[in-house]
Amino acid sequence: MSRIQSTMSALASAGRRALIPYITAGYPFPDITPSLMHDMVDAGADIIELGVPFSDPMADGPVIQKAGEAALRHGIGMAQVLAMVKQFREKDNRTPVVLMGYANPVERYDGVHGEKAFVDHAKAAGVDGVLVVDYPPEECEEFAADLRARDMDLIFLLAPTSTDARMALVGRLATGYVYYVSLKGVTGAGHLDTDAVAAMLPRIRKHIAIPVGVGFGIRDAETAKGVGIGADAVVIGSKIIQIAEQASKQEVGPAVGAFLKDIRNALDTLPPL
DSSP, X not given: OOHHHHHHHHHHHTTOOEEEEEEETTOXXXXXXXXXXXXXXXXXXXXXXXXXXXXXXXXXXXXXXHHHHHHHHTTOOHHHHXXXXXXXXXTOSSSOEEEEEOHHHHHHHHHHHOTTHHHHHHHHHTOOEEEETTOOGGGOHHHHHHHHTTTOEEOOEEOTTOOHHHHHHHHHHOOSOEEEEOSSSSTXXXXXXXXXXXXXXXXXXXTOXXXXXXXXXXXXXXXXXXXHTTOSEEEEOHHHHHHHHTSOTTTHHHHHHHHHHHHHHHHTTSOOO
């Protein structure tokens, strides 16, 4: 059982939702990511999604695009991201870490370091899951098997436009959890319709046996609770990036932590699913 699976199972047994914050590796300062990850755990994060900077992030809105561009200027690539996870693991061997990004950095890493180097080095660094936005499930069977063989999970996205056939395929390949994108568009876009999310989750669960997390458009305790009523996990990214970019280097961790504590407290008021 992977670290993600055991974490989600323990939360379900306790009747609690997973809080999954997203940050871009190397942003807003290139040397604070492992420390910020610890601050998020201290504030109640159950799983951390760590964004791998990429020059053409097609699913990301302007907030996360800006963060990625800044991290790239700081020289943050896949090797540096794996080093950050390894540093985080020096003090935390419990909290799952998911790398979220795009195919190009993964495939380029293998091109430089050798076939299957990414999955081997990710496992050695302490990564627990991978979400590759532009890897369709039809082309992921071998990659999913390689990750499973190393007790890592392949996380897939579902969207309001996902068909039943696509959900069934994702349900066959995905492990850990599935990430439901609650809005049409890019990260940080639009206004979250929690009623629409609540209506969609039963349809997803007809095809998906593993936990379902919901992200995109969650910006405060109210929207987190609205989503958390029916979801197993709440994923928050753009709002955290905005908070981080407005803080001084010394205040990034406390500012993000204070925000996450409010979300954690709100989620813990919800009844068990």
